[in-house]
Amino acid sequence: MAHGARRDSPELPDFSLLKRLAKDQLVYLLEQLPGKKDLFIEADLMSPLDRIANVSTLKQHEVDKLYKVEHKPIVSTSDQLCFLIRPRIQTVKWICDVVNADKAAGKCRRYKIIFTPQKFYACETVLEEQGIFGDVTTDEWAFYLLPLDDDIISLELPEFFRDNFLAGDQRWVRTASSALHLLHSLYGPFSKFYGIGRCSKMVYDLWRKQAEKGERKAPKADIGRVFLIDRDVDFVTPLCSQVVYEGLVDDTFRIKCGCVEFGSDVTSSDKSVKVMLNSQDKVFNEIRNEHFSNVFSFLSQKARNLQTAYDKRQGMDIKQMKAFVSEELKGLKQEHRLLSLHIGASESIMKKKTKQDFQELLKTEHSLLEGFEIRESISFIEEHINRQVSMLESLRLLCLLSITENGLLPKDYRSLKAQYLQSYGVDHLLTLANLRHLGLLIEQQPGETLTVMESKVGKLVNDKTAGRLTDAFSSLAKKSNFRALSRKLNLVPKSDDEYDLRVPRDMAYIFSGAYIPLSCKLVEQVLERDGWTGLEEVTRLLNGNEFFAQESNGADLSTKNDSQRIVLVMFLGGCTFSEISALRFLGRERGYKFIVLTTAITNSSRLLEALLGNQV
């Protein structure tokens, strides 16, 4: 890393224990069904499972064949079937179909369903309704937490976001609190809780109850403080284009469970390669948090260094050569391989991003964040929709516009929606309804902002001048929560002087210096104030639901204590790699270590895909 970390930063706790626990429990569960068996695994559990137990481990415990759950009739010949699934009704229904088909065919097998991380009553009801409750045994694999990296732990529950925030279905809240409790019992006791959002509050309350029941443990804590935040507190940040390397890789190639598949355009061969992206990858570790504009120069520097290291060979005698080959060469080769992969990835990103007029897009985003040149931005979005550049991107820009402007003018709202439907089909009526429900894309209430006046002025004067008038007016607009928040918290740094992305001065560097992510800013402010005092206005703008609690469990509260500087930040509904990078930056600046606990890693595409209407 280019910038030095504060020397007194505390050490992160070792989370590999979580993997071991999960693995042991899985093995135990598999052994509950002795003998050879076929294992059916829910598709989105494949990757997480792979991080816990590989195929050979499964084979050791008499798993014969592995299948992905595909909701189709099965072909297995084994007389014992084991299903490893999420507690989803569709999957349970499919299992019922499988069992009933076997019954009809007169086939006799043993069935075991392992729900992870827990089972739901509704699933068992389905088994009962379908009349196979007695034919299957069910179990729970308490696999709540998957450590993706030294400082990232994921629940791998992307559906949390849609279920909780869109459908108002709170069944995952308990899962989240159990996950928190697991960390508490292994790395706690936690001594301070900060949080904001309805769901966060519920998770905290449930955790409290669980913690009361559980036994007290020794007051030697690894993690001292916890910050809980709902995704719907800050929708702006995940909707912005990511420009930090790790985020960009995620936006471009989609990182799955800490692993990315680089296609042939990156590897410059016809094979695609799967690469684990975490701190073990020395090259990646140094560029993951860097603004993309720095990545190339860094990589080329790295390449030169590597060359020098290779060049050492010249003029070595045989003995030195032998030492070189046995000690250094392997490391160099490895580094070489990684370097070429990341260079390939960067090139590929460059290519894609210039094709789409990425700079124009970023400029529009920044205008929206700053509240300048709104008219131009709307025309840009319009053109974006009209030219069918990308279904999700258009949606993303629309949402960003709506949030930053606190809703669209009725005229714009209608026309943009109509155009969107013309471009992408009327089934997106449901998508738009969903977005409205979440407040992501809404109509301004008449008379609410000065933009109304602007629109009236706009009728008198021509388009261009209206745009400039908006700029003048928007700074006065009071009702726009984002605007107000942005001013209160100084989220948009003054853009007069050039922002040197190589030497970031604040968290805004993750968005090219244009915007400090709201979520991370809240973390910074609350930790600094040790609570919400002084942020009353901010929390009011965020619809309240903030809380602060100090646990009386005899933990050492002095800030000198290392555990007080290890902060667990739990994102309910997902967080982005950019936010993680921002928190890492904050941690280096202030001497904290942040551990990110999230229901899933998200980005703008995943967020919006979850809200598309044409899915059940």
Add this chain to the structure above:
Amino acid sequence: MAFITANWNPLGEAFYRKTELYDMCWNIRDGLGDSLVAAAPYGGPIALLREPHRRSPSSRPHLEIYSASGVTITSFPWKSGPVVQLGWTVSDELLCIQEDGTVLIYDLFGSFKRHFSMGQEVVQSQVLEAKVFHSPYGTGVAIITGSSRYTLATNIDDLKPRRLPEVPGLQGKPSCWVVLTQDRQTKVLLSTGPELFILDNTSCTNVCPPGLSPQAGSIVHMSVSFSYRYLALFTDTGHLWTGFSNLQEKLSVVDTKKMTTPKQMVWCRRPKSQQPSVVLMWDRLLMVVGLCNDPIQFPVEDLCVLVGELDGVRIISSTNQELLQEVPLVCQDIFKIASMAPGALLLEAHREYEKSSQKADEYLREIKEQRMLGEAVRQCVEAAGHEYDSTTQKSLLKAASFGKCFLTDFSPDQFVQTCRELRVLNAVRESGVGLPLTHTQYPHADHMTLQVLIDRLVYRQFYPLAIEICRYLKIPDYQGVSRVLKHWASCKVQQKDLSDEAIARAVCVKVGDSPGVSYSDIAAKAYECGRTELAIKLLDFEARSGEQVPLLLKMKRSQLALSKAVESGDTDLVYTVVSYLKNEMNRGDFFMTLRNQPVALSLYRQFCKLQEQDTLKDLYNQDDDHQELANYYVSASYREKRLDSRLSLLQSAVDEYNKAKNEFAAKATEDEMRLLRFQRKLDDEKGAGLLGLSLQATMEALLALGLHKQAEQLYRDFRVPDKRYWWLKLKSLAEKEEWEELEKFSKSKKSPIGYLAFVDICMKCNNKYEAKKYVSKVTPEQKVKAHLAVSDLEGAAEAAIERRNEAEMGAVLARCSTSDQLLIDRLTRARATAVKK
């Protein structure tokens, strides 16, 4: 102290003593003779069923229950049928076995709990005799009926009465019988006079006790020991045979020289007994018969009741109660006259020490010389445990404590333990409490049995004492104080004379938030007693909302149950309530209930989305949620394959959107219907494969197929914005490389998207020639960009200089290479002047 051995009676090697336990508090003028009596072991309660003083048809017997010390617990007239036998269960419940085979169960306070029957056939043949017995399986009942058949139930809590096989030649009842528990089987041993039979589940076997000569006569009384290991048989010639209950081995045969059948006969033993004995009672005589030939005889004034205990026999008379037991060896050692046992010396030493006599030192020296001081302390401690009198206990413990001072590495555990235990024992032996437990009977070491002691206090409602003991013994709250409080509260809620409010408050004050006390359990008790309002009040104190739900459902407070479930945050619980309500309520009420609980409603909706689509529709209908209903129709339309049903679903959606005043969505849906019809028409006519495409995609496809007229039609019909149409057409023409058409199109009217787009798209198709055609048409602002797009640097420079735009000049400069030196110079100069201005 000197008289400690005064009540010792030698029996063979051992001594027996009678210790006074209580002067009975009761007032029974006419003795125990006429009554049916049942006294439970382990210092349990005593029940009396007394016949009325004056016999008349209207008078009824009286059932009285006393504590072991004779304190009245309850008494009431017996209104049920004639009782054959009384007995106590292991959990202090009273069994009253009636003549007709019905067994009534009462609790300690005389309230009726339940009843069961020993079988239908008993009703006719009547019970002749009955016995209540205890085994590892619980409390059992055995009866013999008028038809000389035995029926046996080994555990009244898991009632499985068994009828035993017939006994050959038995008429009426046998002369005597006992119930034995052997090899995990319950059997009956009975004597028909000359013959002895063992009766088990399947067979009836004639047996003969070894060593009992036929001359000894027939067996008229028998008794089995507390542990079921030993058996005593009394014959009509006055001989007492003792031996093992498996009838394999004899211990002894003693001639009591008494020809009459004793009234009662009970084993008197203790663990590690030197000289076990049998206590026999006649009208005026109590005889303790050991293995040797010299029995002890005590005169008795009136009839007593003998209660066999683990380590002795309690003798209850109408005035007092005594414990008859073999003197424990350690007590013998210490107190035997002129004993030289270390314990005895230590006791003596301490006594001298208290008198400040130097003899104390002599005694101590003597013990120390024998290296027996440790042993002496141990003896004193152990003996203290066995003594009933607290002064004796004290002197022994003081002696032990004194001796301990001279030992360096002596573990104090036993001493401390015994002190603690004695303190508890003395407290429960108090006449007011009346649990005369011996130290041997004291539950040792593990709390599970200590819990039984606590429970027994709790059943007797000695709550403060129970709590004191729990605290004193440091029993974890969960098993101790909390349990007591729970019982107390459950009892409290049954008090009829107090208002709901008062009880709730009292309970809350006492119980507070003690760990392990569940308010919902207490509330359940209140509900059981018919106090629903009180139950609800109590539930409010329950911190864990989840715990409240099942009871609330039971009380049919479904609304409240639902809101509590929601509060608990446990969605499984919410779902449980929801599915319960779904079955219990009619649909309308069910939906109304859900409507007030958004969390439950969302949960149910999620479920319906996956399981019951139609219910979902009803749900929206009920709520008049037209918006959601319309959305429902829209999404349903996409699952529909056939066009007409799809259209009709969309029409329903339009109607609902209109009702929801969502004109925009209604209009969009109508447009979609029009589009679908249009697509279908074209598909039919031209096989265009348009159905289901978006408007944009449709137009694109039409243009690609060269169906310009139709595309134009859509453009007009659907009021597609000019810009969109231009973009579309531009792209389509360029892709098909119809450059002439494109040019014509560009001239058809002023382009709403400007002309830079034309330049760009031509360049994209690598047609610089065509691109250049449009450069001149571009607006001045975009001129530079357009020139740059076609790589016309000079043109770009020209335009930039003309516009005197610094930024644009910079942009051009950036594109210049070294070969364009002239241009660079010109631009730099122009820029300099621009800056100056």
